[in-house]
Amino acid sequence: MIKTKTILVALTLALGLSAPALAQDHSAPHIEKQNWSFAGIFGTYDQNQLQRGFQVFREVCASCHGARLISFRNLAENGGPGFSEEQVKALAAEYEVVDPTAEGGVRAGVPADRWPSPFPSEQDARDANGGSLPPDFSVLAKARGLTDPFPFWIFNYFTGYSEGGVDYIHALLNGYHEEAPEGFDLPEGKYYNDYFPGHAIGMAPPLSDGQITYEVAEGQTEVPLTLEQYSTDVSAFMMWMAEPGLVSRKETGFKVLLFLVLFAGLMWATKRRIWAGIEH
Amino acid sequence: MSEHSTYVPGSAAEKWLDERLPVARFAKEHLMDFPTPKNLNYWWTFGAILVMCLGVQIVTGIILAMHYTPNVAMAFDSVEHIRRNVNGGRIIQATHAVGASMFFAALYIHIFRGMFYGSYKAPREILWILGVIIFILTMATAFMGYVLPWGQMSFWGATVITNIFSAIPIVGESVLQLLRGGFAVGNPTLNRFFSLHYLLPFVIAAVVALHIWALHVPGNNNPTGVDVKSSRDTLPFHPYYTMKDLYGMVLFMIPFAWFIFFAPDILGHPDNYIQANSQVTPAHIVPEWYLLPFYTILRAIDFNVLFINSQLGGVIAMGLSMVALLVVPWLDTGRVRSGLFRPMFKWFYLLFVINFIGLTYLGAQPAEGIYTLLAKVCTAYYFIHFFVVLPVLSRIEKPLPLPTSISESVLGKAHA
Numbered sequence: 001m002i003k004t005k006t007i008l009v010a011l012t013l014a015l016g017l018s019a020p021a022l023a024q025d026h027s028a029p030h031i032e033k034q035n036w037s038f039a040g041i042f043g044t045y046d047q048n049q050l051q052r053g054f055q056v057f058r059e060v061c062a063s064c065h066g067a068r069l070i071s072f073r074n075l076a077e078n079g080g081p082g083f084s085e086e087q088v089k090a091l092a093a094e095y096e097v098v099d100p101t102a103e104g105g106v107r108a109g110v111p112a113d114r115w116p117s118p119f120p121s122e123q124d125a126r127d128a129n130g131g132s133l134p135p136d137f138s139v140l141a142k143a144r145g146l147t148d149p150f151p152f153w154i155f156n157y158f159t160g161y162s163e164g165g166v167d168y169i170h171a172l173l174n175g176y177h178e179e180a181p182e183g184f185d186l187p188e189g190k191y192y193n194d195y196f197p198g199h200a201i202g203m204a205p206p207l208s209d210g211q212i213t214y215e216v217a218e219g220q221t222e223v224p225l226t227l228e229q230y231s232t233d234v235s236a237f238m239m240w241m242a243e244p245g246l247v248s249r250k251e252t253g254f255k256v257l258l259f260l261v262l263f264a265g266l267m268w269a270t271k272r273r274i275w276a277g278i279e280h
Numbered sequence: 281m282s283e284h285s286t287y288v289p290g291s292a293a294e295k296w297l298d299e300r301l302p303v304a305r306f307a308k309e310h311l312m313d314f315p316t317p318k319n320l321n322y323w324w325t326f327g328a329i330l331v332m333c334l335g336v337q338i339v340t341g342i343i344l345a346m347h348y349t350p351n352v353a354m355a356f357d358s359v360e361h362i363r364r365n366v367n368g369g370r371i372i373q374a375t376h377a378v379g380a381s382m383f384f385a386a387l388y389i390h391i392f393r394g395m396f397y398g399s400y401k402a403p404r405e406i407l408w409i410l411g412v413i414i415f416i417l418t419m420a421t422a423f424m425g426y427v428l429p430w431g432q433m434s435f436w437g438a439t440v441i442t443n444i445f446s447a448i449p450i451v452g453e454s455v456l457q458l459l460r461g462g463f464a465v466g467n468p469t470l471n472r473f474f475s476l477h478y479l480l481p482f483v484i485a486a487v488v489a490l491h492i493w494a495l496h497v498p499g500n501n502n503p504t505g506v507d508v509k510s511s512r513d514t515l516p517f518h519p520y521y522t523m524k525d526l527y528g529m530v531l532f533m534i535p536f537a538w539f540i541f542f543a544p545d546i547l548g549h550p551d552n553y554i555q556a557n558s559q560v561t562p563a564h565i566v567p568e569w570y571l572l573p574f575y576t577i578l579r580a581i582d583f584n585v586l587f588i589n590s591q592l593g594g595v596i597a598m599g600l601s602m603v604a605l606l607v608v609p610w611l612d613t614g615r616v617r618s619g620l621f622r623p624m625f626k627w628f629y630l631l632f633v634i635n636f637i638g639l640t641y642l643g644a645q646p647a648e649g650i651y652t653l654l655a656k657v658c659t660a661y662y663f664i665h666f667f668v669v670l671p672v673l674s675r676i677e678k679p680l681p682l683p684t685s686i687s688e689s690v691l692g693k694a695h696a
Contacts, residue, residue, distance in 0.1 A: 025355070038565060041542060068362065069357065074364075091362050128661045135554075138360070140553075141359065141625070142545055142550060142553040143551065143553035144550055144552050145550035156543075156546065157546060160538065160539075160542035160543035160546070161543070161546070162542075162543050162544075162545060162546060164550070165550065170562075182481045190372075197563070204474045242553075245364070245370045249370055249371065249374075249541055249544075250287060250541060250542065252371070252541060253537065253538075253541020253542055254541075256537050256541060257534065257537055257538065257541070260530060260533055260537055261534065263530055264530045264531055264534065266529070267523075267526060267527040267530050268527055270527075271523045271524055271526075271527045273525050274519050274520060275520060275523075275524075276307050278318060278437075278515065278520070279318070279687075279690045279691060280319050280515075280690055
């Protein structure tokens with residue numbers, strides 16, 4: 001009896017907890033999950049990948065997309081792309097920051113400044129992009145997701161799958177078609193994408209093979225200069241922007257879980273000892 | 281159970297205190313010596329787990345409130361500020377957000393345990409009703425808390441849920457405006473929800489105190505549902521149940537920590553990482569999972585009944601689903617408490633649990649196609665269980681023979 005009930009409650013929980021995941025778009029095509037270095041219990045960011053992703057972001061994405069919650073200093077913080085403080089200082093100084101207290105209203109950036117927005121206002125952003133608003137990147141990797149068919153989403157709770165957003169972004173960047181399929185009425189100024197809800201996306205295909213040249217440090221293997229590589233790198237960088245503390249969070253989590261399991265074992269032994277000799 | 285006190289002040293100071301404010305006596309009687317049936321299983325540890333959940337929410341919530349800004353222009357970014365810049369902020373925020381789900385997981389287990397073992401039956405009706413009040417207050421608190429990060433689901437959830445009140449005849453519109461502080465969800469809504477979200481947990485804590493008081497008058501029910509007959513049936517709460525409850529709490533913290541550290545956002549909706557925008561409606565507006573069963577009941581009534589339109593009908597059905605819980609002690613009038621000795625109830629209970637899971641599942645589905653029909657079926661069964669099955673079973677069911685006492689049943693099990 002106890003066993004059946006345990007299973008039942010477990011099922012109730014699993015189903016109940018998973019229900020929100022079901023609420024997403026059903027018509028979206030299947031998105032392939034990628035092998036991210038930051039997935040799972042021992043997931044950490046790959047510093048080189050984050051640096052490459054930052055390069056893609058800076059050279060391509062940042063001309064339209066903001067990242068208003070990111071400060072330059074974040075780029076030098078632990079668990080991130082691992083730039084040195086000097087590098088970040090130099091980088092920040094390359095940007096002009098609006099500051100009413102400065103002479104002339106602008107000054108060179110410092111590490112404490114936020115990442116400057118490419119457009120002064122939302123309306124300017126829309127005007128420059130055919131009416132579409134390029135979303136801010138700060139938490140975008142967590143603001144997107146994907147839906148697994150029943151019953152596979154149940155397993156996500158046990159694997160801690162939290163990479164739906166980056167899987168979607170990666171798929172989106174690779175999901176462009178030169179021409180819309182026959183019968184699809186593509187509005188003027190829009191582009192056809194397999195994964196974008198409604199398929200008509202305002203963003204032109206942003207990345208293509210060979211577009212960006214990665215600098216290769218001595219002794220490192222060369223990284224392919226392909227759309228696939230760029231999109232993976234920039235997705236990883238976006239995950240870092242959304243979850244800059246992911247690595248330390250997971251490291252702490254491992255210690256906490258280890259402690260709890262051991263502690264539970266001790267508690268179980270103590271409880272048994274106290275209850276020994278009591279018929280119950 | 282507090283008539284025969286075993287407390288003897290151990291020192292002059294304790295005696296002095298005891299004559300003025302007998303807190304030590306109270307603690308000895310109610311936290312240590314309190315006679316508790318010896319056969320409680322692990323489903324009974326969820327009461328203590330819930331106290332822990334409430335404590336965790338209050339402590340993390342107070343810290344979050346130190347860094348949060350309840351203003352539509354700043355709320356979203358201030359939550360991100362907590363995650364990014366406040367020391368330990370990501371963990372504290374995740375604990376609070378995951379904590380809400382864990383709270384409800386424990387709450388549902390606690391309620392369903394009570395329903396199976398007949399813990400609502402005499403003399404525990406008040407205890408049960410206080411529990412239902414806690415449940416409703418907790419839903420209100422959680423709903424308002426979900427609005428505070430001011431994401432898309434916060435905003436649209438608030439819009440849909442407050443809109444429910446407009447269905448009330450005559451006063452509906454006024455109530456709606458009072459809740460929102462205006463004609464639409466906006467800054468006044470956010471401010472009053474923040475204020476109430478801070479207030480209600482302390483109201484809940486007060487009702488919890490009454491709930492425990494009402495528990496300590498008749499004492500615990502137990503898996504056999506048979507009353508305590510003698511002191512041979514019971515154990516002092518301490519150390520036996522303090523230890524068992526603590527062990528249960530630590531076990532419960534394992535999945536809790538799993539979500540906090542490895543999937544802090546998996547129980548929420550990605551759309552809530554998009555700042556609230558009154559101009560863009562999300563494709564599907566879904567409340568948090570723990571509100572889904574009742575959301576399904578609300579949406580299931582999509583037809584007019586006589587002069588009652590579908591909107592009011594939905595609200596009545598949802599209200600009635602709570603009323604059903606409140607009056608269940610008088611619907612299920614059978615003398616035998618525990619489902620273990622009720623051969624027919626057992627199966628209907630199982631069906632009810634499955635049906636409830638179905639209601640939860642359907643709440644997350646779009647209201648279209650087969651889902652609307654299933655929602656009606658599940659909603660109907662929810663009410664049939666309370667208003668038909670339970671009263672009929674109490675009359676026609678022939679319960680199995682009960683053990684004469686708890687210790688007899690315990691011994692029987694030990695020798696079997």
